Amino acid sequence: MRKSRRFFSALNKRELLLPALFLAPAIAVLLALSIYPLIYSITISLQQETAAGVTWGLGNFTRLLSDNFFLTALAHTFVYAVAALTCEFLLGLGLALLLNKQIRGRGVFRASLLIPMMLPAVVVGVIWRLMLNPNFGAINETLKQFGINTGSLTWTASPKLAMLSVIAVDVWQWTPFVFLVLLAGLQAIPQEPYEAALIDGSSRWQTFWHVTLPLLKPSILIVLLLRTMDLLRVFDQIFILTEGGPGFATETISLYIYRTAFRFFDFGYAAAMSFVLLALTNVISAIYIKFLQAKETI
Amino acid sequence: MGHKIAQGGRYALLTAALLFSLAPVYWMLTISLKTEVDQFASPPPWFVFTPTLEHYYDAFVTRGFGNYLLTSAIVAVASTACALVIGTLAAYGLARFELPWRLNRRLSLWILSTRMFPAIVTAVPLFLMMRDVQLLNTRASLIIVYTGFNLPFVVWMMRGFFADLPRDLEEAALIDGDSRLGALVRVVLPLVSPGLAATAVFCLIVSWNEFLFALVLTQTDAAMTLPVGIAGRVTQYEIKWGVMSAAATVAIIPILVFALAVQKYLVRGLSMGAVKG
Numbered sequence: 001m002r003k004s005r006r007f008f009s010a011l012n013k014r015e016l017l018l019p020a021l022f023l024a025p026a027i028a029v030l031l032a033l034s035i036y037p038l039i040y041s042i043t044i045s046l047q048q049e050t051a052a053g054v055t056w057g058l059g060n061f062t063r064l065l066s067d068n069f070f071l072t073a074l075a076h077t078f079v080y081a082v083a084a085l086t087c088e089f090l091l092g093l094g095l096a097l098l099l100n101k102q103i104r105g106r107g108v109f110r111a112s113l114l115i116p117m118m119l120p121a122v123v124v125g126v127i128w129r130l131m132l133n134p135n136f137g138a139i140n141e142t143l144k145q146f147g148i149n150t151g152s153l154t155w156t157a158s159p160k161l162a163m164l165s166v167i168a169v170d171v172w173q174w175t176p177f178v179f180l181v182l183l184a185g186l187q188a189i190p191q192e193p194y195e196a197a198l199i200d201g202s203s204r205w206q207t208f209w210h211v212t213l214p215l216l217k218p219s220i221l222i223v224l225l226l227r228t229m230d231l232l233r234v235f236d237q238i239f240i241l242t243e244g245g246p247g248f249a250t251e252t253i254s255l256y257i258y259r260t261a262f263r264f265f266d267f268g269y270a271a272a273m274s275f276v277l278l279a280l281t282n283v284i285s286a287i288y289i290k291f292l293q294a295k296e297t298i
Numbered sequence: 299m300g301h302k303i304a305q306g307g308r309y310a311l312l313t314a315a316l317l318f319s320l321a322p323v324y325w326m327l328t329i330s331l332k333t334e335v336d337q338f339a340s341p342p343p344w345f346v347f348t349p350t351l352e353h354y355y356d357a358f359v360t361r362g363f364g365n366y367l368l369t370s371a372i373v374a375v376a377s378t379a380c381a382l383v384i385g386t387l388a389a390y391g392l393a394r395f396e397l398p399w400r401l402n403r404r405l406s407l408w409i410l411s412t413r414m415f416p417a418i419v420t421a422v423p424l425f426l427m428m429r430d431v432q433l434l435n436t437r438a439s440l441i442i443v444y445t446g447f448n449l450p451f452v453v454w455m456m457r458g459f460f461a462d463l464p465r466d467l468e469e470a471a472l473i474d475g476d477s478r479l480g481a482l483v484r485v486v487l488p489l490v491s492p493g494l495a496a497t498a499v500f501c502l503i504v505s506w507n508e509f510l511f512a513l514v515l516t517q518t519d520a521a522m523t524l525p526v527g528i529a530g531r532v533t534q535y536e537i538k539w540g541v542m543s544a545a546a547t548v549a550i551i552p553i554l555v556f557a558l559a560v561q562k563y564l565v566r567g568l569s570m571g572a573v574k575g
Contacts, residue, residue, distance in 0.1 A: 019391045022387045022478075029449055038419075040423040041423040109312050118553050119553060120550070121525075122549075123525075229414065232416070239529065
């Protein structure tokens with residue numbers, strides 16, 4: 001901003017001063033709370049504390065490659081994200097296609113479906129601790145009423161079922177969101193292409209594949225982008241449900257970074273890992289955005 | 299005939315989806331109202347039991363949850379107010395002035411991009427920064443962090459509302475001798491007040507729900523928010539299920555009220571990543 005004023009005439013100087021005053025507080029806050037922390041994080045990620053004092057270098061980053069806990073957490077994050085995204089998308093799309101009709105009482109249905117996604121993640125964690133508890137949880141109590149032996153179904157406490165449990169909780173919370181975005185997308189599609197398809201004698205499947213899906217693509221990409229970003233950084237629910245356990249069974253990157261920084265106080269290493277997460281989310285979102293823009297130019 | 303069956307099937311499907319969404323919330327509510335004997339009964343009393351408020355009393359009077367509730371409210375309101383003032387000014391600047399070098403677009407995108415960082419990426423340095431300035435375990439630290447967190451969202455939402463508004467009215471006010479700020483406060487803001495209210499509600503929800511920063515920045519009773527207080531009880535060795543459910547139930551009451559208030563804007567807001575960090 002300051003540079004621009006030098007290049008502009010006296011008249012423009014005044015015209016730039018005013019917007020600069022409007023924008024300055026926001027830019028200052030974001031520089032202090034987003035950009036400065038990032039720089040701070042870079043500097044600490046390049047430092048390592050040794051017996052001889054602080055040394056500078058890429059030690060924290062090279063250490064990542066041979067850290068099996070980190071690689072496992074990375075793998076868990078991918079499994080979690082891919083599984084939850086697939087379920088949420090297929091369920092949400094299926095529901096949206098089935099319910100894209102005039103329905104009485106739509107407001108009530110929509111308001112109720114919104115509730116899970118509005119809840120604090122901590123409360124979602126609490127709710128599902130209560131649902132999945134092996135001793136008194138509603139899930140096992142329901143199964144028992146059908147005569148199913150629930151002895152081995154310890155859910156979040158079981159190394160085999162813990163990952164499945166945390167994925168299911170995310171699907172519970174976020175499928176309505178996918179559904180609502182895709183429903184809004186479906187309802188924005190005009191009628192004409194469908195009428196043309198009908199005249200051409202297309203089958204239902206052909207109409208879906210050649211008309212609905214291409215026109216819904218922007219909504220699909222946006223909802224997948226948003227969910228992917230959230231899933232890759234997941235922390236809150238898993239922290240409440242399992243704290244990454246049992247053992248290491250549900251430890252994701254965010255949890256491992258948290259543990260490294262705030263349990264082991266190895267801030268430099270935590271910062272280095274957080275940049276891997278940042279790079280990962282950036283690359284994946286860039287791919288989505290590329291697809292989105294490719295769509296828009298057609 | 300086939301049409302009627304299909305329509306009936308749709309209602310059945312919707313009802314199943316509702317049941318699936320709401321039953322777990324109902325389960326928590328019942329746990330918070332049951333005596334410990336009823337909580338552990340098998341099969342559990344699903345619908346009929348003698349409700350008790352002892353867990354609510356225990357949580358909010360005997361234990362510190364009243365204080366956590368107060369902290370959550372103060373932090374949410376103060377950070378929302380700060381983000382609204384700063385963000386509305388910036389949004390107005392971006393919507394109403396032609397900046398050189400396509401700065402309007404570039405600045406907007408930059409502001410939005412700051413919102414895209416995974417929370418844990420900034421949580422580590424923010425903890426160290428707050429430690430350096432000795433603001434750990436204070437409400438102020440959370441108000442500051444949440445202001446920055448909500449700001450991009452406010453700018454984007456309000457920029458859209460300003461852009462939708464015709465310029466004539468402000469120009470009339472400017473010709474009448476109002477300053478830019480005067481025109482914004484007296485003419486423009488009243489016109490966008492529904493949008494402003496919706497944006498405020500989103501910020502309140504985000505601040506109210508936020509967990510990771512609160513967990514990292516506050517570890518003492520004096521500055522702990524409700525989610526951190528609840529989480530502290532969950533991960534303890536002996537879990538008081540009733541206390542935990544009572545606190546969690548209270549934590550969702552304002553959210554339900556707010557969610558109903560902003561229903562219309564919800565998909566737009568959520569698409570901006572309003573609810574999750």
